[in-house]
Amino acid sequence: xxxxxxxxxxxxxxxxxxxxxxxxxxxxxxxxxxxxxxxxxxxxxxxxxxxxxxxxxxxxxxxxxxxxxxxxxxxxxxxxxxxxxxxxxxxxxxxxxxxxxxxxxxxxxxxxxxxxxxxxxxxxxxxxxxxxxxxxxxxxxxxxxxxxxxxxxxxxxxxxxxxxxxxxxxxxxxxxxxxxxxxxxxxxxxxxxxxxxxxxxxxxxxxxxxxxxxxxxxxxxxxxxxxxxxxxxxxxxxxxxxxxxxxxxxxxxxxxxxxxxxxxxxxxxxxxxxxxxxxxxxxxxxxxxxxxxxxxxxxxxxxxxxx
Amino acid sequence: xxxxxxxxxxxxxxxxxxxxxxxxxxxxxxxxxxxxxxxxxxxxxxxxxxxxxxxxxxxxxxxxxxxxxxxxxxxxxxxxxxxxxxxxxxxxxxxxxxxxxxxxxxxxxxxxxxxxxxxxxxxxxxxxxxxxxxxxxxxxxxxxxxxxxxxxxxxxxxxxxxxxxxxxxxxxxxxxxxxxxxxxxxxxxxxxxxxxxxxxxxxxxxxxxxxxxxxxxxxxxxxxxxxxxxxxxxxxxxxxxxxxxxxxxxxxxxxxxxxxxxxxxxxxxxxxxxxxxxxxxxxxxxxxxxxxxxxxxxxxxxxxxxx
Numbered sequence: 001x002x003x004x005x006x007x008x009x010x011x012x013x014x015x016x017x018x019x020x021x022x023x024x025x026x027x028x029x030x031x032x033x034x035x036x037x038x039x040x041x042x043x044x045x046x047x048x049x050x051x052x053x054x055x056x057x058x059x060x061x062x063x064x065x066x067x068x069x070x071x072x073x074x075x076x077x078x079x080x081x082x083x084x085x086x087x088x089x090x091x092x093x094x095x096x097x098x099x100x101x102x103x104x105x106x107x108x109x110x111x112x113x114x115x116x117x118x119x120x121x122x123x124x125x126x127x128x129x130x131x132x133x134x135x136x137x138x139x140x141x142x143x144x145x146x147x148x149x150x151x152x153x154x155x156x157x158x159x160x161x162x163x164x165x166x167x168x169x170x171x172x173x174x175x176x177x178x179x180x181x182x183x184x185x186x187x188x189x190x191x192x193x194x195x196x197x198x199x200x201x202x203x204x205x206x207x208x209x210x211x212x213x214x215x216x217x218x219x220x221x222x223x224x225x226x227x228x229x230x231x232x233x234x235x236x237x238x239x240x241x242x243x244x245x246x247x248x249x250x251x252x253x254x255x256x257x258x259x260x261x262x263x264x265x266x267x268x269x270x271x272x273x274x275x276x277x278x279x280x281x282x283x284x285x286x287x288x289x290x291x292x293x294x295x296x297x298x299x300x301x302x303x304x305x306x307x
Numbered sequence: 308x309x310x311x312x313x314x315x316x317x318x319x320x321x322x323x324x325x326x327x328x329x330x331x332x333x334x335x336x337x338x339x340x341x342x343x344x345x346x347x348x349x350x351x352x353x354x355x356x357x358x359x360x361x362x363x364x365x366x367x368x369x370x371x372x373x374x375x376x377x378x379x380x381x382x383x384x385x386x387x388x389x390x391x392x393x394x395x396x397x398x399x400x401x402x403x404x405x406x407x408x409x410x411x412x413x414x415x416x417x418x419x420x421x422x423x424x425x426x427x428x429x430x431x432x433x434x435x436x437x438x439x440x441x442x443x444x445x446x447x448x449x450x451x452x453x454x455x456x457x458x459x460x461x462x463x464x465x466x467x468x469x470x471x472x473x474x475x476x477x478x479x480x481x482x483x484x485x486x487x488x489x490x491x492x493x494x495x496x497x498x499x500x501x502x503x504x505x506x507x508x509x510x511x512x513x514x515x516x517x518x519x520x521x522x523x524x525x526x527x528x529x530x531x532x533x534x535x536x537x538x539x540x541x542x543x544x545x546x547x548x549x550x551x552x553x554x555x556x557x558x559x560x561x562x563x564x565x566x567x568x569x570x571x572x573x574x575x576x577x578x579x580x581x582x583x584x585x586x587x588x589x590x591x592x593x594x595x596x597x598x599x600x601x602x603x604x605x606x607x608x609x610x611x612x613x614x
Contacts, residue, residue: 125527189527200587202561215597220496230591233584254509277540280507284537290522
């Protein structure tokens with residue numbers, strides 16, 4: 001484990017913020033963790049769970065003296081937070097974040113960053129559908145990817161230090177541009193969440209099938225969509241508002257493809273259906289081969305678990 | 308455990324057929340299991356795994372003398388199978404199936420059923436994305452629902468005996484009409500599978516994002532869709548071809564709702580997004596309350612498991 005930072009400040013203590021705190025504690029990545037949360041309840045919970053050494057009622061207080069500052073609140077809050085914390089940042093500090101969009105983060109944060117502070121946007125690709133300070137655990141980032149999107153003029157040494165931090169949390173680190181990140185995440189994360197939210201909403205509005213029937217028979221596939229549709233509404237609202245172009249692009253393609261499937265069903269074109277379904281299987285096999293999921297049956301929840 | 312049958316015939320030995328065989332063995336629900344599978348390879352595997360006492364190269368041989376016959380092959384095969392097996396059925400035998408659509412099964416099977424044979428369509432709501440004779444396990448049906456759709460003139464005693472069989476496999480049993488079944492399953496199972504297949508297909512066709520990137524970063528949500536999109540292509544082709552009206556109805560509603568979300572994103576309507584996302588959370592909570600899933604984090608695969 002590399003210890004690059006003495007004092008880490010965590011701004012926003014939800015699932016990701018609390019998981020980072022656990023990972024820092026477990027791997028001894030800092031002497032001191034300060035934290036800021038918007039509500040009294042979360043601040044009290046953060047202390048109770050020993051997530052931080054000191055909890056602050058303003059973000060500016062929390063970042064004061066910190067070597068590494070990690071924004072872990074919904075991305076819609078970053079512009080206001082940036083204005084507030086920038087005067088309190090120590091020269092040489094690294095400012096990063098965990099937001100699910102990166103172009104909008106650069107747009108909202110960069111104009112406020114003073115000379116001498118290293119701003120390196122980041123995004124750990126890890127999560128559960130749980131939220132809040134009690135949802136975190138140290139292993140959340142283990143064997144998951146963390147994408148950093150440093151700007152063209154970023155200090156290589158600062159990027160190295162942040163990379164070492166995420167590796168110490170168990171992650172693999174990849175570097176790309178904010179624009180490319182936003183396209184990749186639009187298809188791998190944002191669109192899946194949007195259509196999961198949508199199908200749950202469609203089901204809730206049916207007249208012919210009751211909500212209790214939908215719930216009762218959800219093991220047929222619906223259940224797996226509700227899991228990701230239970231993710232934090234504020235966070236996801238901000239994701240869609242801040243990655244509009246890439247999400248609309250992917251959604252357009254998805255809808256076109258869905259129309260083609262709809263047409264195949266209407267006209268009884270079994271060959272088209274079979275070919276599309278067969279191809280999907282291959283993608284699944286590749287994900288298992290890449291170590292990003294297990295091959296154990298998970299659907300029936302009764303099968304053997306390999307992890 | 309109730310032992311209602313001496314000789315059970317399983318026609319088609321994939322995930323469901325092999326799981327029924329395991330459940331019959333484990334719970335001692337019959338003296339004898341005969342089986343039929345289309346290919347030499349599956350027939351050999353069924354014997355090797357001791358799934359059946361006798362494997363037959365024709366379905367007619369397999370059903371001969373059986374008290375309970377369970378069709379477990381893709382629903383598209385039922386019409387031809389019915390014609391073949393009906394002359395070989397014993398008087399008083401119960402003929403059922405496990406197909407994911409029920410209206411089309413009644414259409415394809417009922418005209419061939421001779422007097423004295425009890426035809427009771429059924430559908431255990433359980434599965435994994437695995438397929439084939441090696442994928443089965445006895446606990447697949449445990450605490451899952453099994454829907455029976457007896458016709459109006461069905462013999463109540465025969466329905467009772469089949470209900471007892473499924474209860475002995477660990478399932479809860481519900482009775483409804485074939486038409487209502489097909490609507491309920493269209494939203495809880497068929498549409499989820501269709502949109503999962505579709506998003507995987509959309510992702511495979513992108514130019515801006517490579518397939519290896521989709522796979523690498525799939526933990527952000529995409530991964531959970533690929534799991535159900537890895538389900539058996541032949542079975543699912545037959546489902547969509549045989550539940551066309553209900554699937555097209557649900558798909559129409561889904562697409563309308565998705566257009567509304569798309570519009571909210573385009574116009575930056577955060578309130579609409581937040582309200583829809585918040586409501587989805589409630590559905591998830593109700594599914595957990597109904598015992599149809601666990602609340603344990605499953606997304607990151609690193610969280611604690613309660614089951």
